[in-house]
Amino acid sequence: MRLCVCVKEVPSSLVSLRLDPDSRRLVRGKGRLNAPDVHALEEALRLRDEAGDGEVVLVSMAPEHAVDALRHGLAMGADRASLIADPALAGSDLVVTARVLAAALERERPDLILFGWESSDSGGAMLWAAVGERLGLPVLSRVWELRTDDGTVWGRRQMEYGFDVVQAALPCAVAISGAINAPRHPSLKGLVASKRTEVDRLSVADLGLAPSDVGETGARTRVLGLRRPPEREHGTMIEDDEHAAEQLIEHLIERGVL
Amino acid sequence: MSPSTLVFVEEREGELVPGSLGLLAKAAELGGEPVALLCGSGVRDLAEELGNWGAARVLVAEAPELDGPLAQPRVDVLAGVLERGGYDTVLFENSALTADVAAALAARLYAGVNWDLVDLRMEDGELVGERLAVGDTVLVDVAWTGEPRIAVVRRGILDPSAEGARTADIESVDVAVDERSTRVALVERSSDRSQKTSIETAEVVVAGGRGIGERDNLRLLEELAEALGGAVGVTMPLVDRGWYPYAHQVGQTGHTVRPRLYLACGISGAVQHRVGMEKSGTIVAINSDPTAPIFRYSDVGVVGDMLEIVPRLTQLIRDRGLSA
Ligand SMILES: Cc1cc2nc3c(=O)[nH]c(=O)nc-3n(C[C@H](O)[C@H](O)[C@H](O)COP(=O)(O)OP(=O)(O)OC[C@H]3O[C@@H](n4cnc5c(N)ncnc54)[C@H](O)[C@@H]3O)c2cc1C
Ligand SMILES: Nc1ncnc2c1ncn2[C@@H]1O[C@H](COP(=O)(O)O)[C@@H](O)[C@H]1O
Numbered sequence: 001m002r003l004c005v006c007v008k009e010v011p012s013s014l015v016s017l018r019l020d021p022d023s024r025r026l027v028r029g030k031g032r033l034n035a036p037d038v039h040a041l042e043e044a045l046r047l048r049d050e051a052g053d054g055e056v057v058l059v060s061m062a063p064e065h066a067v068d069a070l071r072h073g074l075a076m077g078a079d080r081a082s083l084i085a086d087p088a089l090a091g092s093d094l095v096v097t098a099r100v101l102a103a104a105l106e107r108e109r110p111d112l113i114l115f116g117w118e119s120s121d122s123g124g125a126m127l128w129a130a131v132g133e134r135l136g137l138p139v140l141s142r143v144w145e146l147r148t149d150d151g152t153v154w155g156r157r158q159m160e161y162g163f164d165v166v167q168a169a170l171p172c173a174v175a176i177s178g179a180i181n182a183p184r185h186p187s188l189k190g191l192v193a194s195k196r197t198e199v200d201r202l203s204v205a206d207l208g209l210a211p212s213d214v215g216e217t218g219a220r221t222r223v224l225g226l227r228r229p230p231e232r233e234h235g236t237m238i239e240d241d242e243h244a245a246e247q248l249i250e251h252l253i254e255r256g257v258l
Numbered sequence: 259m260s261p262s263t264l265v266f267v268e269e270r271e272g273e274l275v276p277g278s279l280g281l282l283a284k285a286a287e288l289g290g291e292p293v294a295l296l297c298g299s300g301v302r303d304l305a306e307e308l309g310n311w312g313a314a315r316v317l318v319a320e321a322p323e324l325d326g327p328l329a330q331p332r333v334d335v336l337a338g339v340l341e342r343g344g345y346d347t348v349l350f351e352n353s354a355l356t357a358d359v360a361a362a363l364a365a366r367l368y369a370g371v372n373w374d375l376v377d378l379r380m381e382d383g384e385l386v387g388e389r390l391a392v393g394d395t396v397l398v399d400v401a402w403t404g405e406p407r408i409a410v411v412r413r414g415i416l417d418p419s420a421e422g423a424r425t426a427d428i429e430s431v432d433v434a435v436d437e438r439s440t441r442v443a444l445v446e447r448s449s450d451r452s453q454k455t456s457i458e459t460a461e462v463v464v465a466g467g468r469g470i471g472e473r474d475n476l477r478l479l480e481e482l483a484e485a486l487g488g489a490v491g492v493t494m495p496l497v498d499r500g501w502y503p504y505a506h507q508v509g510q511t512g513h514t515v516r517p518r519l520y521l522a523c524g525i526s527g528a529v530q531h532r533v534g535m536e537k538s539g540t541i542v543a544i545n546s547d548p549t550a551p552i553f554r555y556s557d558v559g560v561v562g563d564m565l566e567i568v569p570r571l572t573q574l575i576r577d578r579g580l581s582a
Contacts, residue, residue, distance in 0.1 A: 024398075098365050117511075122391060124373040124410070126361035129329060133365040138441040139329070142354050142511075154445070158511065159327065159354050161271065162448030162504065166328075168441050177511065179498050220370030224399040229390060232555050235541075237548075240562025245570035248542065249580070251558050257519050257540050258580045 001054035001148075001170075003044040004110040006101060006131070007037040007073060009066035010121045024223040025091065030065045033072055036116025040176050042183040043146055044114050045077045055079045057108055061089060061100050067199050074194035075186030082108075082200040089204065091216035098130035100214060103207040105135060112153065115175040117142065128175040138168035142177040260289025261347040261385055261407075264317075264339065267308060268356060269298045270327070274307065277351040280416025282312040285349060288380055293317065294426070295339060297332050299325040302428075309426030311418050316426045321433040323440055326447070329358035330439035336363050339431060346405040347385060349378075352413045360410050370402040373410040385409075393551075394529050414514035414537060457506055462488025462582045463517045465508055465535070466496065469524015469545065469564055473501045478568045479523065485575045486582045491515060493531055509534035519582055523564040527552025544568065 011031045033041075041058070048054040058073045058081040060066055070081040084104055092100065105113060113135075118125040132139035143155035144163065148170070157164045158177050186194070204214055212218060238247050252258040263285040268275040285292035291314035296305050298320065305318045317339060323331040336348070336359070348363070350356040352373065364371035375387040376397075387400045387409055402408075457463055464483040470476060476490070483490045491508040492501070508515055510530040520538035525531060527543070527550055535541070536555055543556040544564045553559040560567060574580075 094361065094371050095364050095368055098361075124357070124361070124371070126357040126371075126373065126410075129358040129361035130365035133333070133362040136438060139358065139362075140442060141329075141358055157354075158504075159448060160513070164327070164444055164448050165446035167443045167445045178494070220364075220368065220403050221372050222401045222403055224386060224401050227397045227399070229394065229397040235553070235557040235559055237553070238558065238560045238562075240560060240567065244560045244562050245567050245574055248558060248560055248567075248571065249574055249578075252519070252540070252542070253580075255540060255557075258575075258582055 001048065001051050001112065002057065002108060002110045003048060003054060003112045003114060004057045004059050004105055004108050005037065005041045005044045005073070005078070005114045006127075007041065007058050007060050007070070007116070008034040008119050009060065009062040009069040010034045010119060021226060024226060031069060033069045034116055034119050036118055036120070036176070038073075038076075038116075038183045039179055039181055040114040040116045041073055041076060041078060042181045043176055044112075045184070046181065047112070047146075047148060057082060057110070059101065059104055059108070060084065061092075061097060061104075070199055071194045072186065074197050075190040076184055077190055080197065080200065082202060084202045084207070086204045086214075088211040088215050091219060092214050093219035093221045094124060094127060094130055095220050096214050096218045098127060098134055100204070100207060100209070101127075102131050102134035103209065104202055105131070111170045112148070113137070113171075113173040115173065117175060117177045128173055132173040135173070137171055137173050139173045139175070140166050140168060141175040143174055144177055144180050146174060146176065146180075259383055260380070262290055262345050263288060263292055263347045263349060264345040265292055265294045265313070266336070266348060266350045266356060266359065267294045267296045268351065268353060269296060269301050269304055272304075274304055275351065275353065276418050277411070277414055277416055279308075279311040279418035281349045281351055281411065282308070283419035283422065284378055284411075284416055286312050286422050288378060288385070291315065293345070295319065295336065295431075297324045297335055305428050310420055310423045312422030312424070313426045314424065316428045317431045318428060319431045319433045321435060323435045324433070326444040327355045328442055328444060329355060329362060330442060331435045332359045333362045333366060334435050334439050335431065335433055337366055338434060340367065340406055347407045347409065350408070350410045351416065352410050357410065360408055364408050367406065369406050369408055370404065371408040371410065372400045372402065375400075375409055375411045376415050378409060378411070394532070412533060413510070414516075414533065456489040457491050457508065457515050458513055460489035460515070460517050462486045462519045462521070463491045463508070463515050463535070463538070464488055464521045464523065465491035465493070465525060466523045467493040467525030467531075468495050470496075471524075471565065475565060476502060478565065478572070482521070482568055482572045482575075485572045486519070488517065488519070488582065491535075493525055522552055522556070523568055525552055526550050527555070
């Protein structure tokens with residue numbers, strides 16, 4: 001079984017994240033693997049190890065510096081990594097990203113493609129549906145529990161009202177939801193091996209696309225400008241000096257809440 | 259020119275999802291006659307209601323494949339409707355179902371999709387979406403290149419409005435679901451899907467986060483909720499640890515609540531939590547960290563130890579016979 005995991009590099013801290021007013025893009029800098037994607041990777045490693053054979057391949061569209069984040073995934077136990085890094089990709093939107101990832105995934109012919117549940121920096125939590133559509137694959141999303149057996153995959157799917165169970169035949173794309181597993185830490189052996197594993201580089205041209213297909217020119221959405229959101233009026237603050245509960249109750253009575 | 263808007267109205271367990279009705283009012287505000295698309299099986303009666311919320315026309319797609327909340331057959335219906343022409347904008351309210359529908363539709367039509375929108379407006383004849391980004395600290399104005407424009411509005415932002423109530427024309431649309439779109443099967447439905455969770459209807463929600471420290475302390479929240487005649491809500495980490503059922507989770511991947519009083523105890527106020535509760539009447543936060551983000555959107559903030567303050571509140575409410 002070949003498992004591909006779509007992983008994104010995100011800034012290490014959202015606190016330091018800012019939007020560049022000129023390019024109107026997020027200034028991301030070097031980062032780490034998106035935490036939800038680490039859970040997706042753990043799920044892939046588990047399925048590979050349970051099956052006793054197979055291969056886990058990381059696929060990422062990101063700037064060149066993401067190679068270190070990918071090495072972390074290799075150190076956890078992924079077999080290979082493919083990085084689509086091309087300056088032309090800057091400014092790509094959802095449909096472009098889906099097109100690029102789908103083109104890279106097509107080359108791998110995976111049985112199962114795994115996604116995290118959201119990119120922590122700007123995610124729409126929906127890229128999987130666009131990638132699945134481009135590849136013509138069934139998609140199971142928001143999966144809290146994943147099982148495969150003899151070419152079939154089952155997922156316990158989180159809905160607004162609780163959990164449904166959905167099923168599809170492989171090949172299939174699955175987006176996991178929530179911390180459904182405890183990702184392993186890289187072993188020393190894994191760390192050493194990860195340094196030796198070549199990370200494949202793919203350019204836009206390698207995927208049969210023209211630079212104008214991707215990035216800002218290929219995108220179907222645009223950012224017009226950035227503003228500060230209106231401040232919400234500051235509420236009343238009460239410092240606890242032993243009487244906070246009493247004061248709070250008086251406030252709530254005054255407001256007519258109690 | 260005003261847009262020709264198609265509103266994807268979501269039906270969930272025999273009811274229309276309120277936020278998706280709010281899209282009809284927003285579509286009317288943008289100009290033009292809002293048209294609703296309702297997919298399901300046995301949804302004709304619900305379609306009749308849509309005029310009350312401002313739909314000028316309702317397209318009803320009924321087929322057995324549309325019975326359960328699966329995205330792909332709905333993408334086929336939408337693609338079919340859009341192919342016949344007449345619409346340049348499609349609106350969704352974000353949900354487990356619609357996020358997948360919107361993104362797959364965007365990929366199929368190679369159309370732009372903007373998400374997490376908190377508002378939409380027309381500016382010089384162009385549709386502009388407002389999106390909150392970077393932990394809601396930046397408001398980004400976004401637009402589309404080409405048509406159709408696909409917009410996904412953040413959950414629980416738009417309210418239905420009966421202002422534009424009318425009698426809608428109802429039309430059936432032909433449904434041609436591709437064989438490839440039926441490969442995901444729904445093999446089991448959630449057993450508690452028909453019960454409205456108590457937190458969605460409660461007048462008071464006493465919510466707790468990681469600040470409760472230990473599982474046993476959930477009792478403190480339960481006691482206060484009981485004294486106030488309310489329900490208990492929790493943040494995602496508590497559900498993740500198996501400390502409390504998912505039915506009580508408030509936030510982006512949980513429930514959207516709107517009680518008269520929301521008491522957030524030991525909750526930092528992450529944006530994913532905030533979207534599930536910020537429309538509550540009065541928001542009270544109790545947190546030991548004076549810099550906790552939750553204070554930025556609370557009406558009353560108490561800086562202190564919830565493990566001491568919550569039981570005192572319960573005691574006072576009981577002693578004084580107060581109610582919400
Ligand atoms: C895709 C996605 C979806 C998500 N969906 C949801 C969702 O639906 N709902 C949700 O809630 N979260 C959701 N989250 C998680 C969210 O980002 C936050 O991690 C979560 O809300 C934090 O929970 P918390 O406030 O309980 O914990 P923390 O952020 O750890 O905050 C605990 C707070 O308690 C305070 N505290 C500690 N001790 C005390 C004390 N004794 N007295 C008073 N205060 C104390 C601390 O100062 C701190 O502010 C989601 C995340 C992602 C990525
Ligand atoms: N640039 C990217 N490269 C590879 N995978 C990605 C990328 N962006 C997002 N993903 C995957 O898609 C999931 C959902 O992302 P999003 O829709 O951006 O919130 C993430 O958890 C990743 O698994």
